[in-house]
Amino acid sequence: KLTYDYKGKDFYKDGIGEMQLKMVIDGDTAHFYPVVTTTSDEPVKSRYYGIDTPESTGKIQPYGHAASEFNKEKLLNASTNGTIGVSTPNGLTNEQIANGANPYVLPSPDSTGSRYVSLVWINETKKNANYDELILLNLWIVQGGYSWVKAVGDIPEYAPTFYQAEQQAKDLKLVLFSGVDDPDMPTGDYVLANLLEM
Secondary structure, eight states, X not given: OOOSOOTTOOHHHHSEEEEEEEEEEETTEEEEEESOOXXXXXXXXXXXXXXXXXXXXXXXXXXXXXXXHHHHHHHXXXXXXXXXEXXXXXXXXXXXXXXXXXXXXXXXXXXXXXOEEEEEEEESSOTTOXXXXXXXXXXXXXXXXXXXXXXXXXXXXXXXXXXXXXXXHHHTTOGGGSOSOOXXXXXXXXXXXXXXXX
């Protein structure tokens, strides 16, 4: 659960803030409109931190569509009936924050220069939920077997939980770890095409 308040915060200035859903891109990427826009009203293009779902846009990978649909379902529920918050991974432990460290870290773009590596916090059923009523969607995606864990060093308090969630998904043989071919994966002959060449 989120351990510090997001209400009234500006993501671009504070590294955390309430969001409205703009669009879901795939299993680990979505775009949001910040609710508080004191510094910028540009959409937050969020690449979820600590996870790596199979691709479902451009190059299609097994279970990419399933991961995208899971992410979309949760975000649409939270957007319609609940609350969405987005924060940067802060690299701080709860103990450091309790000892006075600033929990808010300014967002910085990822290697593409246009997306922000983010933690996405949701409550699917309660509007204006308190911060401790939001849960981490990134982790939920891993626990459901839709993603592998990837580079969680900047969230030391959560890193062991991410690996435990991945192990649980493996033990339960969920989705990616099921050993079953993806029923939604296209089969047969196909040709990779580039729209610029058509």
